[in-house]
Amino acid sequence: MRCPFCAYHDTKVTDSRESEDGIRRRRECLSCGRRFTTYERVQSAHLMVVKKDGRREEFSREKVRAGIRRSCAKLPVGAAEIEAIVDDIEATLLARGTPEVPATEIGDLVMDSLRELNYAAYVRFASHYKDFVNLDELQAEIERARTAPRRPTRRAGAAQPPLLPPAALDSPPSPIRIEQRPRRAAQR
Numbered sequence: 001m002r003c004p005f006c007a008y009h010d011t012k013v014t015d016s017r018e019s020e021d022g023i024r025r026r027r028e029c030l031s032c033g034r035r036f037t038t039y040e041r042v043q044s045a046h047l048m049v050v051k052k053d054g055r056r057e058e059f060s061r062e063k064v065r066a067g068i069r070r071s072c073a074k075l076p077v078g079a080a081e082i083e084a085i086v087d088d089i090e091a092t093l094l095a096r097g098t099p100e101v102p103a104t105e106i107g108d109l110v111m112d113s114l115r116e117l118n119y120a121a122y123v124r125f126a127s128h129y130k131d132f133v134n135l136d137e138l139q140a141e142i143e144r145a146r147t148a149p150r151r152p153t154r155r156a157g158a159a160q161p162p163l164l165p166p167a168a169l170d171s172p173p174s175p176i177r178i179e180q181r182p183r184r185a186a187q188r
Contacts, residue, residue, distance in 0.1 A: 001038065003029035003032060003034065003036070004036055005036070008032065010030045010031075014028050021087070022041035047059040047094065047101060048100045049101060050100050050101065051103050059106075067110065068082050068085055071122075071125040071128075072114075072117075075120055077117060077118050085113040085114070088109075089109045089113065093105075093106070093109075111125055123138075126138075126142075
């Protein structure tokens with residue numbers, strides 16, 4: 001193991017523990033004496049993702065993580081919560097035991113997890129993932145998500161306070177209005 005600080009090629013393990021992610025090892029560089037942590041996970045069989053156009057590519061945790069991060073930008077969602085979602089999705093896909101999985105299933109798993117974690121992040125992801133043509137489709141998806149039963153979450157503290165007060169959820173949603181401002185005349 002190379003030291004991330006001085007790039008020396010040899011380190012010693014000072015502590016090793018089992019964790020949810022695999023094995024956590026605390027290491028010390030034999031050259032500079034600085035300490036750092038590594039995580040070891042068992043590398044599972046390669047999982048292939050079947051895209052909408054029929055192409056196949058290897059499953060990438062980083063792509064899933066990046067999509068979730070974009071949806072959670074500027075929201076009170078921590079990196080640990082995002083990593084837990086990615087771990088849950090990967091574990092779910094690997095537990096199926098199939099070498100290939102449609103990309104739509106991955107998107108659906110992300111949407112389900114985001115709906116439980118943060119509703120605003122869910123709407124952001126859904127609006128991009130579902131590629132809505134107009135506002136009626138987006139509003140129909142939001143209504144479907146509002147009435148769909150929620151699955152129990154496995155992560156502690158993942159419950160989010162409601163976005164709207166309970167009384168507002170009982171009344172029908174008001175239509176979304178988009179007003180356009182008049183354009184300014186070009187200055188000469």
